[in-house]
Every structure is written in structure tokens, then in C-alpha cells.
Amino acid sequence: MFGIVIAFYISMSTTRLNDLGQALNQEDANYVSIYKVAAVFGEEIQDKLRKRIDLYLQDQIDHYLSDFEQTHATFDNLVNFIVSINPNNEKERLVYGKLLDYVDRLQHNRIRIIALAKSKLLFYEWATILTLAAIILFCIFALNDGSLVSIIVSVLLSTSTIMLILILRDLVFLRWKEQMWIWSCLTETFQGLGLSPYYPQSAVDEGRVTLKKGVTVRLVSYPNRYPDFSNKRIIEKKA
Structure with missing residues (x-):
């Protein structure tokens, strides 16, 4: 029974993680595309747009992924700026139409990300899994007759x-291989925008982020309790 239950939840959580990773990667790719096509409006507008994208990405990283919806202020700021761009010729009007298409994609993708990030196992589901695991462990050691084979089998089981429980925990709390599906993609996004990658110092200290040697990064620390980012400190340095 435990094997069936844990396999079901691991499969479900893996699917959720993959879907969330794809949605985040698509969103990151859209930011780079928006920045590049905006070059037609001139360097000033492009720089202002990049600044707003940067602030939105920082806001995403500052918040827990499960609190993705709390980044609405910086997202609205970005969208409002894009919408407020005034095209002056046919080429700019064509690009402006593409930017509005990107905005529509971002809005739909954002809703999807919020829904996926909010989807977690409920208390009773965790209780069921842990209860079954406890029964399994009890039976394993209760049936141990003290022989070498029995001891080895008990330890392995x-x-x-x-x-399996730890793997499920990391999948549910979105920590499973996050270097690959979160931080590596964000690094490419920041570099595509011509910006230094932005990482929480705590994520680096915990080994969740691997810094590439020689790459200039921005490391942020939060002296105040989450989610108060008012006095956050950003240090830019080479890894």
C-alpha cells in the first residue's frame, strides 16, 4: 500500500514540477524577447523596460515560489510601461503589437504559474503517507530476527x-534539482538582458545555487523577517 501511495504522489508532484519549470522557462524566454524587440523604440525605452523586467525578476526571487502572486505590483508596473509605449511609425507599431502579444502570454502564463505553485499536498495526505511509512518501518524492525541477512534487508528497506519520503518532500516544496530548472534558467535570462544574475545569499550558502567562477553576480540578503524586503542588501561581486 505504501509503495502505491508514494509512487502516486511522487508521479503527481513530478508532473507538477515539470509543468511549473516549463511555465517559468517560457516566461523567462519572453522577457528576453521583449527586451530585444524593444530595441526598435530606442535605447532609452529599452533600458527603462529592462529595469522593470529586472525589478520583477528580483521580486519573484525575493518571494517564495508559493507566494508568486505577491509579485503583482512589479508585474503590473512592467505591463503598464509596455502598454504606455507610444509607437511613432509603422515599424514601431508592428513591434508594439508584438509586445502586446507578449503581455497577453505573460498574463496567461502568470496565472498558470500561480496555480501550479499553490498546488501542494494537504495535511491529511502527508498524515496518510507518514502513517503508512511508520507502519512499514515498524514491521521491518519487528520482523528482524537478528541474522545478518535480516539486518541488511531491514536497513536497506x-x-x-x-x-522516498525525502524525495517527495523536495518535489512538493519545489527543491528537487532547483539548480537546473530555476537558477540555471534565471542565470541565462539575466545574462540575456545584459544583467548580472541575482541570487539570495541564503540559497548560495545552503548549496542550492552553484556559482560559476569568474561570473559577476548580485547576492541579496534580507535582514528583516520574510516577507519584509524593505532593507534588503545587494552586493555585486565576482564568484
Whole structure:
């Protein structure tokens, strides 16, 4: 029973993680595309647009992914700026239409990201999984007759049970291989915008982010309790 239940939830959580990763990657790609096509409006507008994209990305990183919806202010600021651009000729009007298409994609993608990030296991689901795991572990050690084979099998089975729960935990809380599906993609996005990558210092300290040597990065620390980012400190340095 435990095997069936844990396999179901791991499969469900993996699908959610993959869908969320694809949505985030698509959103990041849209930012770079928006920035590049905006070059037709001149350097001043492009720089202002990049600044707003940067602030929105920072806001996303500052918040927990489960609180993605709390980044609405910087998102609205970005969208309002794009909408307020005044095209002066046919070429600019064509690009402006493309920018509005990107805005529509961003809005739909944002709704999807919020829904996926909010989707978690409920308390009773965790209770069921942990109860079944406890029963499995109890039975494993209760049936141990003290022989070498029995001890080895008991250790392997109990270790596997605990590892499966830890894997599920990382999948549910979006920590599974996050370097690959979050930080690497964000690094490419910042570099595509001509900006230094932006990482929380805590994520680096915990080993969740791997810094490339020689790359200039921005490391942010938060002296105040989450979600108060009013006095956050950003240090730019080479890794």
C-alpha cells in the first residue's frame, strides 16, 4: 500500500514540477524577447523596460515560489510601461503589437504559474503517507530476527522508505534539482538582458545555487523577517 501511495504522489508532484519549470522557462524566454524587440523604440525605452523586467525578476526571487502572486505590483508596473509605449511609425507599431502579444502570454502564463505553485499536498495526505511509512518501518524492525541477512534487508528497506519520503518532500516544496530548472534558467535570462544574475545569499550558502567562477553576480540578503524586503542588501561581486 505504501509503495502505491508514494509512487502516486511522487508521479503527481513530478508532473507538477515539470509543468511549473516549463511555465517559468517560457516566461523567462519572453522577457528576453521583449527586451530585444524593444530595441526598435530606442535605447532609452529599452533600458527603462529592462529595469522593470529586472525589478520583477528580483521580486519573484525575493518571494517564495508559493507566494508568486505577491509579485503583482512589479508585474503590473512592467505591463503598464509596455502598454504606455507610444509607437511613432509603422515599424514601431508592428513591434508594439508584438509586445502586446507578449503581455497577453505573460498574463496567461502568470496565472498558470500561480496555480501550479499553490498546488501542494494537504495535511491529511502527508498524515496518510507518514502513517503508512511508520507502519512499514515498524514491521521491518519487528520482523528482524537478528541474522545478518535480516539486518541488511531491514536497513536497506528502511533507508529506501525514508529516501522516498525525502524525495517527495523536495518535489512538493519545489527543491528537487532547483539548480537546473530555476537558477540555471534565471542565470541565462539575466545574462540575456545584459544583467548580472541575482541570487539570495541564503540559497548560495545552503548549496542550492552553484556559482560559476569568474561570473559577476548580485547576492541579496534580507535582514528583516520574510516577507519584509524593505532593507534588503545587494552586493555585486565576482564568484
